[in-house]
Amino acid sequence: MTQPQFIDFYTLMPFLIISVWACLLLLVDLFIPNDRKGITVALAVLGLVIALGYSVTQVGLASRGFNNMVVLDGFSTFANILLLASGLLGIALSYGYNSRMGINRSEYYTLMLFSVGGMMLMAQATDLIIVFLALELLSIPLYVLAAISRKRDAEESGVKYFLLGAFASGFVVYGTALIFGATGSTNLADIFYAASSGTSSLLLTIGAALLLVGFGFKVAAVPFHMWTPDVYQGAPTAVTAFMAAGAKIAGFVALFRVFATAFPALSADLTDILWALSALTMIVGNLSALSQTNIKRLFAYSAIAHAGYILMAFVPYGNSEVAPTAIAAGLFYLVAYAVTNFGSWGVVIALEKAEGKGLELSDYAGLAKKYPALAIAMTIFMLSFIGFPPTLGMVGKFYLFRSALAGGFPGLAIIGVVTSLISAYYYLRIVVNMYMKEGDPVAEREPWLGFATALTAVLTVVVSFVPQFLFLLASTAIFK
Amino acid sequence: MEFLLQPLTLLTFFPILGVLVLLFMNSEQKTAIRWVAMVTSLLTFGVSLWVFSMFNASNPDLQLEAKYPWIQVAGWNIYYYLAVDGLSILLVMLTAFLTPISILSTWTAVEDRVKDFMIFFLLLEVGMTGVFLAQDLFLFYIFWEFTLVPMYFLIGIWGGPRRVYAAVKFFLYTMAGSILMLLAILYLGIKTDTFNIPTMLVRLPDLYATGTITAGVQMFLFLAFTAAFAIKVPMWPLHSWLPDAHVEAPTAGSVILAGVLLKMGTYGFLRFNIPLFPNAAIQAAPWIALFATIGIIYGAAVSFAQSDMKKLVAYSSVSHLGFVMLGMFALNAEGVAGAILQMVNHGLSTGALFLLIGMIYEQTHTREIKVYGGLWKITPIFGTLMLISSLSSMGLPGLNGFVGEFTILLGAFGSEAIGSPWYAGISALGVIMAAVYILYMFQKVFLGPAGEITHHHELKDLNWREIATVIPLIIFMFWIGLYPKPFFDILAPAVEKLLSALPL
Numbered sequence: 015m016t017q018p019q020f021i022d023f024y025t026l027m028p029f030l031i032i033s034v035w036a037c038l039l040l041l042v043d044l045f046i047p048n049d050r051k052g053i054t055v056a057l058a059v060l061g062l063v064i065a066l067g068y069s070v071t072q073v074g075l076a077s078r079g080f081n082n083m084v085v086l087d088g089f090s091t092f093a094n095i096l097l098l099a100s101g102l103l104g105i106a107l108s109y110g111y112n113s114r115m116g117i118n119r120s121e122y123y124t125l126m127l128f129s130v131g132g133m134m135l136m137a138q139a140t141d142l143i144i145v146f147l148a149l150e151l152l153s154i155p156l157y158v159l160a161a162i163s164r165k166r167d168a169e170e171s172g173v174k175y176f177l178l179g180a181f182a183s184g185f186v187v188y189g190t191a192l193i194f195g196a197t198g199s200t201n202l203a204d205i206f207y208a209a210s211s212g213t214s215s216l217l218l219t220i221g222a223a224l225l226l227v228g229f230g231f232k233v234a235a236v237p238f239h240m241w242t243p244d245v246y247q248g249a250p251t252a253v254t255a256f257m258a259a260g261a262k263i264a265g266f267v268a269l270f271r272v273f274a275t276a277f278p279a280l281s282a283d284l285t286d287i288l289w290a291l292s293a294l295t296m297i298v299g300n301l302s303a304l305s306q307t308n309i310k311r312l313f314a315y316s317a318i319a320h321a322g323y324i325l326m327a328f329v330p331y332g333n334s335e336v337a338p339t340a341i342a343a344g345l346f347y348l349v350a351y352a353v354t355n356f357g358s359w360g361v362v363i364a365l366e367k368a369e370g371k372g373l374e375l376s377d378y379a380g381l382a383k384k385y386p387a388l389a390i391a392m393t394i395f396m397l398s399f400i401g402f403p404p405t406l407g408m409v410g411k412f413y414l415f416r417s418a419l420a421g422g423f424p425g426l427a428i429i430g431v432v433t434s435l436i437s438a439y440y441y442l443r444i445v446v447n448m449y450m451k452e453g454d455p456v457a458e459r460e461p462w463l464g465f466a467t468a469l470t471a472v473l474t475v476v477v478s479f480v481p482q483f484l485f486l487l488a489s490t491a492i493f494k
Numbered sequence: 495m496e497f498l499l500q501p502l503t504l505l506t507f508f509p510i511l512g513v514l515v516l517l518f519m520n521s522e523q524k525t526a527i528r529w530v531a532m533v534t535s536l537l538t539f540g541v542s543l544w545v546f547s548m549f550n551a552s553n554p555d556l557q558l559e560a561k562y563p564w565i566q567v568a569g570w571n572i573y574y575y576l577a578v579d580g581l582s583i584l585l586v587m588l589t590a591f592l593t594p595i596s597i598l599s600t601w602t603a604v605e606d607r608v609k610d611f612m613i614f615f616l617l618l619e620v621g622m623t624g625v626f627l628a629q630d631l632f633l634f635y636i637f638w639e640f641t642l643v644p645m646y647f648l649i650g651i652w653g654g655p656r657r658v659y660a661a662v663k664f665f666l667y668t669m670a671g672s673i674l675m676l677l678a679i680l681y682l683g684i685k686t687d688t689f690n691i692p693t694m695l696v697r698l699p700d701l702y703a704t705g706t707i708t709a710g711v712q713m714f715l716f717l718a719f720t721a722a723f724a725i726k727v728p729m730w731p732l733h734s735w736l737p738d739a740h741v742e743a744p745t746a747g748s749v750i751l752a753g754v755l756l757k758m759g760t761y762g763f764l765r766f767n768i769p770l771f772p773n774a775a776i777q778a779a780p781w782i783a784l785f786a787t788i789g790i791i792y793g794a795a796v797s798f799a800q801s802d803m804k805k806l807v808a809y810s811s812v813s814h815l816g817f818v819m820l821g822m823f824a825l826n827a828e829g830v831a832g833a834i835l836q837m838v839n840h841g842l843s844t845g846a847l848f849l850l851i852g853m854i855y856e857q858t859h860t861r862e863i864k865v866y867g868g869l870w871k872i873t874p875i876f877g878t879l880m881l882i883s884s885l886s887s888m889g890l891p892g893l894n895g896f897v898g899e900f901t902i903l904l905g906a907f908g909s910e911a912i913g914s915p916w917y918a919g920i921s922a923l924g925v926i927m928a929a930v931y932i933l934y935m936f937q938k939v940f941l942g943p944a945g946e947i948t949h950h951h952e953l954k955d956l957n958w959r960e961i962a963t964v965i966p967l968i969i970f971m972f973w974i975g976l977y978p979k980p981f982f983d984i985l986a987p988a989v990e991k992l993l994s995a996l997p998l
Contacts (some may be wrong), residue, residue: 415676419680434673435670438669
């Protein structure tokens with residue numbers, strides 16, 4: 015054990031910026047008068063922008079810190095940028111929505127910053143203790159945010175998320191303990207050496223499986239998805255949007271890093287389990303979405319289904335030839351998913367009314383006539399979710415299915431395309447309502463919401479034409 | 495930016511310019527919107543003529559190539575690659591030719607959301623042209639899937655009473671086929687390390703010879719591509735989306751659907767299934783011939799039973815495209831050349847029939863055969879044009895349909911790949927049956943005593959715009975029917991090249 019050096023803090027800099035900024039903001043906010051709380055939001059945005067700018071300068075650099083407990087590498091920088099951007103989009107979606115829904119509480123934005131910090135720490139962690147710390151740091155603010163509107167179903171949502179999330183954390187802790195028992199370390203690199211030299215593998219396997227359960231909760235993989243529809247529906251929509259992207263990204267990057275660096279030796283046992291998880295998630299998520307009439311529940315099931323697609327990338331993680339491209343495919347799809355996710359929730363927010371009104375599919379009838387731009391944006395997002403050109407989702411799925419085939423899992427790829435076909439049915443129902451039914455919807459016009467929705471729609475289309483840079487970023491986002 | 499000035503890039507993406515203009519127009523200025531769309535599609539047709547003038551028909555290879563690296567990361571050799579050859583040039587021309595005609599036909603038929611309609615229509619043209627020109631599988635797949643989107647909206651928004659059902663069915667059916675093709679494309683991409691079709695054609699024979707891709711896998715790949723294309727064609731028994739889509743689609747949509755979109759399926763067989771999987775194609779030829787023959791007879795029989803004119807023509811498409819498939823999988827020069835020409839023919843004659851039926855429907859709002867009768871006396875011009883189109887569709891000598899079907903049957907009779915003259919023999923019955931159902935419709939609608947519809951409507955004959963819409967098609971029907979040589983000359987070298995690569 016060496017004492018922390020100054021250099022160690024550089025490794026954690028993006029996370030430190032956000033956490034320190036969030037702590038300061040909590041204090042500063044006390045001195046901001048109630049009628050000028052916009053300043054708090056602006057400051058929160060500023061913090062995210064600074065950290066984002068810093069992270070962008072870190073592309074291509076790598077360092078380790080705190081006795082190998084954290085690392086800053088291509089992978090974590092990629093995740094950090096994505097998470098910070100998610101934070102910004104989350105705030106853009108929240109700002110008008112919160113004042114409209116009467117959730118004008120300035121700690122909302124501080125909590126969001128803390129959560130983003132936790133997610134970033136998750137991406138940088140190379141020690142199971144840090145993983146756990148990060149998991150809690152990202153989750154606890156989310157529990158609070160889910161219940162922040164103090165409405166009945168929001169409280170239900172918060173409590174449900176908290177209880178099941180705590181349960182999931184328990185799995186992670188227990189798994190960590192077993193792994194420590196088996197290998198004598200919580201450091202991923204040490205675990206890797208211990209595991210590949212073949213020490214007491216049963217304990218290790220059980221430990222890894224428990225970790226998988228814990229992460230499975232976070233990313234909402236079947237059969238650990240039960241909480242998702244209720245929580246997504248009950249939470250304020252802007253929080254749902256943030257949760258659906260941020261928590262999923264964090265869960266997946268942790269899963270990728272922990273399993274690919276610590277447990278390649280266990281892939282013989284775990285690959286089948288991951289295969290089944292991925293297949294089940296795609297099938298159950300998509301089939302359950304078919305019968306939904308509430309848009310928040312529909313998107314909740316769609317989010318579950320997409321966890322299945324991303325998991326697909328991860329199935330061949332033990333095959334050292336395929337694993338790097340497979341993980342790159344997963345990262346690429348995470349970007350596609352995050353962008354599309356925020357855009358589609360943006361449209362939902364634009365149409366949502368107080369008291370949970372405006373959230374049925376039938377409320378979208380006639381949208382195209384009255385708000386053509388909104389309808390076009392939503393159509394783009396739906397096509398992206400289906401995996402249809404010209405959208406990012408299509409390129410992402412192309413990448414995912416390719417890596418599944420290259421990894422030797424044609425069955426999984428077939429399940430992937432067939433469930434995409436099934437998903438087309440329910441995504442098209444939204445398009446049908448918007449374009450082919452008569453109705454008189456009323457949408458809110460909020461500048462930041464409109465900006466975020468338009469930006470994500472444009473990105474979804476434009477990046478699909480020039481995806482090269484994203485491919486390169488994803489394929490160079492490797493572990494150090 | 496140099497790639498923007500390539501002739502084929504211009505041809506493919508020219509309609510986008512019109513879309514951009516339309517986006518900034520007030521949706522109330524309907525006439526102006528129509529003119530913008532019309533002019534755009536005419537200019538696109540002009541570009542296609544320019545491309546055609548540069549096309550060298552005696553060269554069997556890909557020409558006018560526009561090839562630029564697009565996504566170049568490990569294992570992803572994806573190019574932006576457009577090129578044209580004798581197999582595709584006629585279909586490209588057909589697309590550019592039918593689009594302005596279809597737009598002209600909507601002049602008074604589409605009054606609702608004209609701007610959206612024209613935007614979708616021009617986007618559809620981009621997709622269709624791209625499908626015929628793309629020489630990179632990734633690019634092809636993008637164009638192929640993209641065509642679904644505007645067509646889905648065209649049917650779903652401007653269609654008939656069951657439009658939503660028809661649109662969703664169309665979308666899901668077609669997507670079901672293409673997802674299997676997607677997996678096959680990815681598999682080929684992994685094995686050959688490229689998505690570039692010409693390069694793939696160079697690398698695949700080795701992979702087959704060394705057993706890296708076994709005969710069984712080759713057959714699987716062939717079937718995966720077949721799934722996508724057979725649904726699009728549509729081949730019996732995968733045709734059930736077609737009548738719904740056709741009947742519900744607005745006239746212009748039907749014209750493009752029958753004229754071009756279905757040809758994407760047959761073209762796919764020609765461009766991908768036969769050259770990429772030659773052994774599987776030869777093995778499968780008798781089976782395809784069988785299904786094609788069933789389709790020919792089935793389509794004709796079902797057509798005869800229809801009471802709706804549009805549905806009748808829709809089912810006749812199943813029959814006609816059966817001929818195309820039969821000729822193509824004869825895998826000899828006559829069969830394939832006849833098949834390509836018949837693709838064009840079907841576009842012309844069925845396009846004309848849909849246009850004409852649309853024109854009368856606009857006046858009466860019914861397509862029931864039984865309510866018409868004795869129209870010839872009231873609307874002689876309409877009757878004449880309908881008669882020519884009908885005769886063209888049923889394959890009367892002197893008109894285009896005859897040339898195509900005759901060549902196809904000639905090819906199929908002597909085909910080694912199909913192995914039996916029976917398929918051609920039975921299919922020939924389809925020609926007779928076509929005469930029966932087409933003439934039955936013509937007789938019921940135009941001859942005999944006046945039907946009830948004439949009592950309720952002041953039927954007007956076609957106006958100048960409507961005549962102008964159909965006349966170009968009629969000219970080509972006669973041209974191909976009387977002097978098909980220039981058309982065969984364009985096809986022949988490319989067809990010969992295609993077949994010479996087959997291990998027959």
